[in-house]
Amino acid sequence: MKKRIVSVFLCAAMAVTLMAGCGAPAAETGGNEDGGSSTAASEGIPKDEIKVGFVHISDPSDMGYTYNQDLGTQEMQEKLGLSDDQIINKYNVAEDASCDTALRELVDAGCNIIFATSFGFEDYVVEVAREYPDVQFCHATGYQAADAGLDNFHNYFASIYEGRYLAGIAAGMKTETNKLGYVAAYPFAEVISGYTAFYLGAKSVNPDVTMEIMYTNSWNDPTVESQVAKALIDRGCDVISQHSDSTAPATTAEDNGVWQVGYNNDMIEAAPNASLISPRIDWGIYVTEAVQAMIDGEEIPTDWCKGLADGAVYLSPLNENIAAEGTQEAIDEAAEKIKSGELHVFAGPLKGVSPEGEEYEVPEGEYYHEQEEASAPSWLYIVDGCTVVE
Incomplete structure (x- = not known):
């Protein structure tokens, strides 16, 4: 999911587009929920003949992003009854010309x-998709499909921000210092x-909480x-949380007697005395839908995004041994309200600075x-109470 610096400006442009929505009535559903424009249906491919490829930036040993993506692949394979030789994975592919090679x-x-699962793959995916119109290309976390003019190119993501909330x-109920940290x-x-x-x-249950953010400038280090x-x-x-791929923040929290909130994977096994909970994405929902559409000769959405209400976003089990009393009840109540x-x-009042x-x-x-209007996240404003530190 690596993103180059240009993505900040692209997302800023997307945010400007969505600003109008803040002052106008909300759409009941975003365009991506119904798939937006879609590919033309074909005759379909017999299930025992279809072949599915994946390009990943890491491999499942990261116990984070690619691990979670791979679980989605396994879910799809089991649900559709595909054999091992019908699935080809390309692991540890860099966001450079090696991606082009892997796709070809x-x-x-x-x-x-x-399926190409890292943001920096997108330009290569678009290029190869143009050359091979009979092959379908699905890119996670990107934004270009809606304007690419290609029937065989698609973007997909999930509303993970709901799970993070x-x-x-x-975290807000557990902290004793009222100071959270974010890797x-x-x-x-x-x-x-x-x-x-x-x-x-966190602030919804603890109005005194603040948070400091430090960047690693890497997805998995x-x-x-x-x-x-x-x-x-x-x-x-x-309490330490993360948008990074490894369990290192969890084990570091454990070693230093503080608590942690993970991402992509249940990290309680890695840090049983520190890890509270983790927001996750069930990538298998989209991957299964897309492959099934190929089998059935049906359309694949150009831009796909689902969230908590659809089961695409979920939480790992709460670590009841260390969580504050009443945490599960507070989470359940908020989850129902989101759904x-x-x-x-x-929700306003809310202000921030990019x-x-x-x-x-x-x-x-x-x-x-x-x-709501596109699967790629676009909020890029640092709000009051959050501080980026060097």
């Missing part, structure tokens, strides 16, 4: 549909949206993640329509 190798291997409740990969909208939601969840977590702990943060539409995570200094404000009674 999958095409040459006969893959009918290919709920996980923030566990963040990059200053991109996807990351900022996530940690803002986490903080707002256990050494740096541990160093950043320790630096935040040394600054007085007693019903009573609770909007980015990394470039752009100010943004959501008035009271309105809310920011995160991921």
Whole structure:
């Protein structure tokens, strides 16, 4: 899911588009929920003949992002009854020309549909998709499909900010110093949206809480993640959360006697005395839908995003041994309100400043329509109570 710096500006442009939504009536559903425009239906492919390819930036041993993506692949394989030789994984592919090579190798291997799971893959996916119109390409966390003009190119993501808000409740109820720490990969909208939601969840149950954020400038670097977590702990943060791929923040929290909220994976096994809970995405829902559409000759949505109400976003089990009393009840109550539409995570009054200094404000009674018009997150404003530290 690596994003280059240009994505901040692209997301800022997307945010400007969504600003109008904050002052206008909210759409009942975002365009992505019904799939928006879709590919033309085909005759379908017999289930025992279809081949599915994946390009990943890491491998399941990261116990984070790629691990969780791979669980989605396994879910799809089990549900559809595909054999092992019908699935080809390309692991540890960098966001450079090696991605182009991996995509072409999958095409040459006969893959009918290919999933590329890191943001920085998108330009390569678009290029290869143009050359092979008979192969379907699905790209996670990107934004270009809606304007690419390609029937065989699609974006997909999930509203993980909803899960992060709920996980923030566990952190806000647990902290004793009222100071949270966040190990963040990059200053991109996807990351900022996530940690803002986490903080707002914590603040909903603890109005005195503040949060400090430090960037690792990497998606998966256990050494740096541990160093950043320790630096935040040394600054007085007693609950550490993360948008990074390894369990290093969890084990560092455990080693230093504080608590942790994970991401992508249940991290209680890695840190039984520290890890409270983790927000996760069930990637298997989309992957299964897309492959089934190929089998049935049906359309694949151009842009797909689902969330808590659809089961695409969920939480790992709460660590009842260390969570504050009443945490599960508070999470359950908020979850039901999110599902019903009573609770909007980015509800006003809310104001923040982008990394470039752009100010943004959501008035009271309105809310920011995160991921309703497009699957890619676009909230990139650092709100009051959150501080980025070096």
